[in-house]
Amino acid sequence: MERIVYVNGEYVQESDAKISVFDRGFLFADGVYEVTSVLEGKLIDFDGHLRRLRRSLVELAMTIPCPDEELLSIHRELVARNAVVEGLVYLQVTRGAADRDFAFPKNVPQTLVLFTQAKSIVDSPLAKRGARVVSVDDLRWGRRDIKTVQLLYPSMAKMIAQEKGADDAWLVQDGLVTEGTSNNAYIVTQDGTIVTRDLSSDILAGITRAAVLKCARELQMKVEERPFSIAEALTAREAFTTSATGFVCPVVEIDGTALSDGNPGAVAVRLRQAYIEESLKAAI
Structure with a gap:
């Protein structure tokens, strides 16, 4: 069974997940990420990861792509859809897709991707x-x-x-x-x-x-x-x-x-x- 991942507002099977070849995360590593652990189907230190995400985005002159409540909902939905009891949720935000130029593009929609990984982390x-x-x-x-x-x-x-x-x-x-x-x-x-x-x-x-x-x-x-x-x-x-x-x-x-x-x-x-x-x- 394929994982369900989140890409720019949609929950899709991982084989159907696509972003542009012009995405600045791909071309310039122009993006940030967070990894939140999952124990017993629940998120660990989620608020802390959200605070650090906001700080990383500010330092790179980016904004958070959606409200905190929506990000929490996406995390929980992915955990539920993939039946993750123990593992992690990976979140990545990039500046988005634009023609290749070192200067930051203006008014470009950001790319938001999340996926889960099931793994044993307590009994390591x-x-x-x-x-x-x-x-x-x-x-x-x-x-x-x-x-x-x-x-x-x-x-x-x-x-x-x-x-x-x-x-x-x-x-x-x-x-x-x-x-x-x-x-x-x-x-x-x-x-x-x-x-x-x-x-x-x-x-x-x-x-x-x-x-x-x-x-x-x-x-x-x-x-x-x-x-x-x-x-x-x-x-x-x-x-x-x-x-x-x-x-x-x-x-x-x-x-x-x-x-x-x-x-x-x-x-x-x-x-x-x-x-x-x-x-x-x-x-x-």
């Missing part, structure tokens, strides 16, 4: 065993705080990691870790302090990041938002990442050096459980 084998990461130079553009669809370099970094037998890469700029290819990065120091890079244009303000840091503070864990190096990470008690569909994922190895005796650390495991519990309470 990667979270159970812990991820292995390698460090890679961060060669992305300078506005990583905007969630654009230009994901070629993160994809390249992910492939570098896989070629080295790892699961993911942590990106490094000026000797300091920015983030993972599709997640925020954390270490836990020997005294139990959670360290993650502070917000700026260097990283994406993760919606899961904000929720997990809130959980950490409620659990009386000490948090420092500052940069850290790979050298500091290698001396850490443990490490982990956060993302919309990865939740909290322990990191057990960095550049071939094992952390936490090669097992998921206690802080990451506790935060993952707390985040899932709190997310289900607030799911819509």
Whole structure:
């Protein structure tokens, strides 16, 4: 059975979904996206994703394509039509279709596309065993705080990691870790302090990041938002990442050096459980 996807106001089978070859998302990566997790058929952190979507659009001089209530309705309709119990809803907004020109076109209808993916995210084998990461130079553009669809370099970094037998890469700029290819990065120091890079244009303000840091503070864990190096990470008690569909994922190895005796650390495991519990309470 084919998935039902949403394209510019219509619910269609995925094989019938079409956009113009002149769409600026295709030609210029001129678009933004959000990924909202689905647990027990409900949306996780939807309001946070909507706020970040609006911010990304404003930063690129675009507007939100429809009212918030309509976007929520579309998400719920896709979840229902595709019978998604656990997985995600992907949303993408581009500037629309116009003749190829570097200048932004005027008065062009935006393109709005959404689709679902069913996948197991709570019972994650990667979270159970812990991820292995390698460090890679961060060669992305300078506005990583905007969630654009230009994901070629993160994809390249992910492939570098896989070629080295790892699961993911942590990106490094000026000797300091920015983030993972599709997640925020954390270490836990020997005294139990959670360290993650502070917000700026260097990283994406993760919606899961904000929720997990809130959980950490409620659990009386000490948090420092500052940069850290790979050298500091290698001396850490443990490490982990956060993302919309990865939740909290322990990191057990960095550049071939094992952390936490090669097992998921206690802080990451506790935060993952707390985040899932709190997310289900607030799911819509």
